[in-house]
Amino acid sequence: xxxxxxxxxxxxxxIPALILAIYAQGKVQTTFRRxxxxxxxxxxxxAQVARKLLDANGLHDVPVELIPGTLSxxxxxxxxxxxxxxxxxxxxxxxxxxVAAHETGHAVQxxxxxxxxxIRNNLYPVANIGSRMAFPLFFIGFITWSQTIMNVGIxxxxxxxxxxxxxxxxxxxxSRRALAMLDSGGYLTQTEVPKAKRVLSAAALTxxxxxxxxxxxxxxxxxxxxxxxD
Numbered sequence: 001x002x003x004x005x006x007x008x009x010x011x012x013x014x015i016p017a018l019i020l021a022i023y024a025q026g027k028v029q030t031t032f033r034r035x036x037x038x039x040x041x042x043x044x045x046x047a048q049v050a051r052k053l054l055d056a057n058g059l060h061d062v063p064v065e066l067i068p069g070t071l072s073x074x075x076x077x078x079x080x081x082x083x084x085x086x087x088x089x090x091x092x093x094x095x096x097x098x099v100a101a102h103e104t105g106h107a108v109q110x111x112x113x114x115x116x117x118x119i120r121n122n123l124y125p126v127a128n129i130g131s132r133m134a135f136p137l138f139f140i141g142f143i144t145w146s147q148t149i150m151n152v153g154i155x156x157x158x159x160x161x162x163x164x165x166x167x168x169x170x171x172x173x174x175s176r177r178a179l180a181m182l183d184s185g186g187y188l189t190q191t192e193v194p195k196a197k198r199v200l201s202a203a204a205l206t207x208x209x210x211x212x213x214x215x216x217x218x219x220x221x222x223x224x225x226x227x228x229x230d
Contacts, residue, residue, distance in 0.1 A: 013219055017212040031198055032203075056181075082107060099203075138153030178200060
């Protein structure tokens, strides 16, 4: 069966993942805002905590940099630099310390050659191409009735999905490391640790939603390819 592009019922498959993605984005924003105004008893900024945690793990050569943006925090394994947004870098909030420790967790993963992180880093170049080229190639093949081009698009999208899936254990592990470091180092009190966990759990949900959306999209492409065969 052939579905014209202007009437494609396979879009229905994306609705559950889309709802989850919208919920996840709202959850991370509201949770971060809630604990952004709750200052930790330690009184240290996210940048200070990140520096101490990095040094405690022997990562004295990993700089902590301030970058613009909201929740733009990340650890760059290519340059071995940690970059924190103003809301994290300059803040003493429970949310800021949780995010800073999470990014430190990624730096520690990199230093310890954490296998899922290595797999994700190796997948990144292909996944980056796949996320940009999979849909154009697939629909070029769909319009021109070319199974080969459609299959290339699907395989590129599979690479992008694999990147999303391997990201999940990387993010969950970084959060576990973060909470353990904050707790054992005394940077957060026993009542503050669960609050930081809520922030990190909300952030992790966005990665779950992204993986769910990618899986739904792949299933949709496979259905469209099958419909073109009929």
